[in-house]
Amino acid sequence: MSAKPTPAAARLLVDCLAEQGCDRIFTVPGESFLQVLDALSDTPTVDLVTCRQEGGAAFMACADGAMTGRPGIAFVTRGPGATNASIGVHVAQQDSQPMILFVGDVDSTMRGREGFQEVDLPAFFGPIAKWAARIDHADRIPEYVARAYATAMSGRPGPVVLALPEDMLSADTQATPRARLSPPPQAPLPEAMQTMMALIADAADPVAIVGGAGWDARAREYFQLFAERTGIPVATAFRRQDAISPSSKVYAGNLGYGPNPKLVERVKRADLILAVGARLGEATTDGYTVPPLDHSNRTLIHVHPDPNELNSVYPADLAICADMGEFAETAALWDDDDGIDFDAGARANAEWRDWATAHTGDFPLDMASCVQFMRDTLPADTIVCNGAGNFAGWWHRYWRYEGWPSQLAPTCGAMGYGLPAAVAAALRFPERTVVAVAGDGDFLMSAQELATAAQHGANLIVIVVDNGAYGTIRMHQEREFPGENRISGTRLANPDFATLGAAYGAWSAFAETTEQFKDALVAAEGRSGLRLIHCKIDIEQLAASGATVSKLRGG
Missing domain, CATH: 3.40.50.970 (Thiamin diphosphate (ThDP)-binding fold, Pyr/PP domains)
Known part of the structure; x- marks a missing residue:
């Protein structure tokens, strides 16, 4: 036939x-x-x-x-x-x-x-x-x-x-494909750049907020050069922590849910905000309070590739519509910076390093120590993928997103994103280490994609943080409706995730102590293919994560 x-x-x-x-x-x-x-x-x-x-x-x-x-x-x-x-x-x-x-x-x-x-x-x-x-x-x-x-x-x-x-x-056609397209170049106007540099030179306490639409390796490289030359503290927008190297001397940490309180105060009191790529949406600004929406003594320079985003929520004193890479390169190579040299970047970086250094906790399986051990064990350019939930706060605070790209995490707070994203990352970058981190509720939103990972030979590590609850929602319950027997709808009865992983062909391990996690991670790193570590933690460790995650659907 x-x-x-x-x-x-x-x-x-x-x-x-x-x-x-x-x-x-x-x-x-x-x-x-x-x-x-x-x-x-x-x-x-x-x-x-x-x-x-x-x-x-x-x-x-x-x-x-x-x-x-x-x-x-x-x-x-x-x-x-x-x-x-x-x-x-x-x-x-x-x-x-x-x-x-x-x-x-x-x-x-x-x-x-x-x-x-x-x-x-x-x-x-x-x-x-x-x-x-x-x-x-x-x-x-x-x-x-x-x-x-x-x-x-x-x-x-x-x-x-x-x-x-x-x-x-099923129709017939004689049409032919069109040629490959690329986004049109959007270079910033020289007059706008001159005004920007003058505004920064006049500032006493500036902060940059970066990452978001159109951010790429070029924008990351050149903006870091600009920020280090001028000494401006650089905060990353929510879940855009790979927008600048964490090893940069001016990196100040991340905004969003569970940030360093000292960074929050720095952004609130800043007399100039340079927002590049960030929409300054609800999550990054904690409900439009960081920075405050209305601030008569603050100057806002907002750089974004889409004119519809400029002045849509925050009123900008200077709005620059430009491609992120074009803008960053122009700023880095600008030869008239009026001797701008702030020392705030170094101070903000020291505050972040102190905040982002894990200290051993009192829990049998202490997640802060586990993330610290991951940093010491896995390659610096490891890609970390997560969905939504309180568990992500440990990685937001203690992990270093050194490579580009190295953070795949939904800013809209969607559960189930981490494992599929990790499969895509493992296929796109087979030479790099890829880790999916998920809460128990989060993981079972898309656990079936373990089959996809196995079928297509994805090389990745899955870490499931199991506290037997939709933890973020339970945290909100206990805060908003405290009292005996008030927990409703957030308890979870979970499978043995290590056995589940093995059923999909993964090497798997179970950990209920920090030492067991360390042993499992070392063993996992020494293997290839699909690997899964089931971490059983105490529900009370939520508060210890330092990640008060508000308005996020998660578990």
Whole structure:
């Protein structure tokens, strides 16, 4: 029996993606895009990663976009597949990460009849994506794919969703792919840079807040040069801790939930804030209080690649719309800094180092000591991936995100992100150590992606911190509604995670003391493949993490 040829439309779609540099697609297969799967079967340049749930596939695509700066790509089917994948779109939107989700759609003749698994996909995804559309004509596939890439990468990066009607994918077409696109260059105006340097020179107590939309290795390198030359303390936005090297002499720590109280006070009293890439959203600013939203004696210089973000919440005294790398390089090479030389950067760095040094606690398995031991044991450029929950506070405080990229963590507080992100990282950087850290509630949101990791040979370590509860929510319960027998809905009955890991083919270990964790980590580091360490901790260790995590869904 002769092979059925791939429909021209599906072949064109895959060729368009390859032309844009797509080398990996994350998917849960569906009958609505069988034509695309067939086209991928003879496209060796694109690695097809088969996932176990559409939310995991979307998380992986979001993380891949965060690491590469070009859209991570996911394919899912209509209805249940699309709605499952929506969490990854939400994360990509709030995290400002480039991503494109392709959704197999109902046949166009079925549309509007509530066909099988029908959802109005542009209407459904419109509020949580930069752009959501349907490709109704095969001849326009190159146009839509090129626009999707441009939209996902330009200005504030974010997700695009394209619906693919089943009959459209089977159509004939003579169209050809468009050439590879890159974001347009956005250099800062010299006049704006001159004004910025004058404002900084006039400041007495400035602070920089960096990381976010469009931040990349170039921005990290050059902004660090600029900050070290001027001595400005540099704080990173929430879960953007790899935006500057922690070994920099001006690194002041991270903002968000559970920051150093001394850093909080420094930002509040600053007479000048230089925000670069950061949206200054609710999480970074602790509800728009760090820095205060209204402050008559403070100057705000806000640099962002998207004009819609400038002056949207915080009023800027100087708004600069520019690409992060272009801005950072211009600042670093600026040859007229009026002799700017602050000593506050060194003082802020000393305060952070004191805050971020772990001291042995009283718990049998002390997580602060465990993270400190991880720092001493694993490579400096280890990529650490986590979802949401109080457990993440130990890594936020005590880990050093030295490499780029080295922190994959959702700023929108989505549970279940860490393991899928780690799978994407292990496939993208097979030569680097990758660690997924998860709470018990967080982990079971996406534990099935252990199968994906095993199937595709991902080389990673998973650390599950098990306190038998949705810990963050319980912390809030005890704070807001104290008293006997007031714990409701947050207790968890968990499996033996080490045995679960072994069932997926992982080397696994159980630890309930700090020494057992150290032994397990050394053993794990000496192996390759999938490895899992189940850490059993006391629920009362929540407060000891030093990470009072407010308004985050987590466990």
